Structures are given as structure tokens and as C-alpha cells.
Amino acid sequence: MNISLETIRQRFKDQGLKSTPQRTAIYKALVETTSHPTAEDLYRHVSQDYPMISQNTVYYTLGVLQQARLIREVNVGHERARYDGNLSPHHHLICHDCQSIVDVMDKKLNEISFPTGLPTGFEITDYQVEFRGYCKRCRTQKA
Amino acid sequence: MNISLETIRQRFKDQGLKSTPQRTAIYKALVETTSHPTAEDLYRHVSQDYPMISQNTVYYTLGVLQQARLIREVNVGHERARYDGNLSPHHHLICHDCQSIVDVMDKKLNEISFPTGLPTGFEITDYQVEFRGYCKRCRTQKA
DNA sequence: CTGCTAGATAGTAATGATTCCTAAAAAAGA
């Protein structure tokens, strides 16, 4: 889905973040994709419009956006970090082979009741379901 | 919970793995803890009995055991990999601050129905629920 | 509109977990 520059600037302002062209481009790219890119993916993408951008800026910006709770980190294996600009509650489908991540929107999954018998004092803020399996492409490749 | 050398040797044999003292020690340590240790944690632990063991062996062994599906990798953030020797279906409670992982055993969570409207051809093999929040210790430290 | 200041950027160097490479050692079956 598309996001306007206006909206981005407002969100940054709300979180006390300066709006720079690089930062805006990185955030826009992340919100407008569902591919859960790595820092390098984003670096390559944003480089098309800002050839002088450094990888450092991408890492720094992702850190800032994450702290401001405008984006989230997603993890698959212990490989490089991947990011998600979609903050609405949703879940993930991950392929064991190609590590692709697909969003799962299913209302029922948002209504799981918290487990009982937790360690005393633990306060749950949110949860996420990770479904693992094999995507069509990887299955046909094996056959 | 405790595991006997017998059992370990049998499991290795079933998977066509040689039984070496180092390998046995690493696997035993992993099965007998619920702390989801890193490779380095295991290295330090096993070093007490095998001072000459190399980190390399730990990494190599974890890879072998994972391929044999005797252990699993757990991930919290994009930090170093953590491992779990408990293969029975269970879920995790993770502290945003200290990154500690606690096992959650809750039968209801094992009966979640798979979502509908998935990409065609995707075959789900398993799933896991990750609850995030703040543990008692980190909450009191902030207050 | 202009100047000021905190924060952002880019480039390079450093870090640290993990992997690669290789020779020597050890397991397991014959």
C-alpha cells in the first residue's frame, strides 16, 4: 500500500524525529513492501534514488525507527535481521527452505487467550504466531 | 530433566551420528537445561569437563544435531543464535529487556487451527507462538 | 530570511559471531 510524504513527515514529527530525504525513503520503502527486507535490501533499493547513501545510514535509521516503534524487526533463523513496516497485528508464514516470509492476517489468531501458569510478575504485551512450512516453489523444486 | 548416556547414544545411532564425548556432552547439556543457551554458553559449560574443546566443535555439533532434528534453533532479535533441546511442542515467553526465554506449556496453544487464505501450495508443518513482554526482574528494575 | 544547534549522514575502521580450511585424532564397522 502507498503512503504519502505528508503522512510520513507527520509520523516522524509525532515521534520527535527529523525528516530527512534518506530517512523518509527508507521508511517509505519499508511501509510499501510486504517482503520483509534486510538492511541490505533496503540499502540497494534506496540507493537507486540516493546513490550516495551509506549502509551506515540504513542501519542507523532502522535503529531509530525501531526505537520510535514505527517499524519492527522480524527474525528468521539467526541470519541477518529483517524488517517489517506493517505494525497492525498479524502473523507470519515462513518457508524452511527459502526463508521467505508471508504475512498472515487472520482475526482468530488475534484473539488467542494468554496462557496461564506463567512465571509470577511477567507482563505480556503482545504475541505473534509463526507458521513454518514449505512454499510452493520450494516444494516443486524438490520434486 | 535428566537424560542417560544410553538414551543419547541410541538417539545418535538412530540418526546415523557417531557418538563422541564432546558431542554427547553438548547434547546432554542442551537437553538438560531450559535456558535456551547460545553456542558460547554451551562452549563455556562443556569446557568445564572438556577443557580442550574448541568453539568450532560446538558450532559444528550444533549444526549436525539440528540437521538430524535432535535440537532446534530459537531466535530472539537478530542477535546470536540460541538453541533448544526440548522438541515437544511448546511456546515461548520472551522479555523485551533482558531477552530471557521461558517455556510455555499450554495445551490450548497446541490446538490452534491453521489460517485460511494462505498462498496456494504452501504446506504448514508446524507453528509456534511467541509471547513478548517484561519479566518481573526487569519491571522492578525500571520502577 | 538568516544563523544556530542538535541530530543525521557518509566513510572508514573495528568488532564479534560464525564459517572455512586443514592436519591430526578417534569412532565404528569389517
Add this chain to the structure above:
DNA sequence: TCTTTTTTAGGAATCATTACTATCTAGCAG
């Protein structure tokens, strides 16, 4: 016991990420 195959240990290499730092710029104040 012998042989083959795998495992181990150690050091070097890799690669994502972070640290450092000088320059630059956004955004506010005047």
C-alpha cells in the same frame, strides 16, 4: 586389529553490524 569416514582443534577468513568522527543539514529562534 585395520580401514574408512567423520570429527575435532586451531587458526585464518568472512560478513553483518557497530563504532568513530568529521561534515552536513533540518528545524527552530530571532
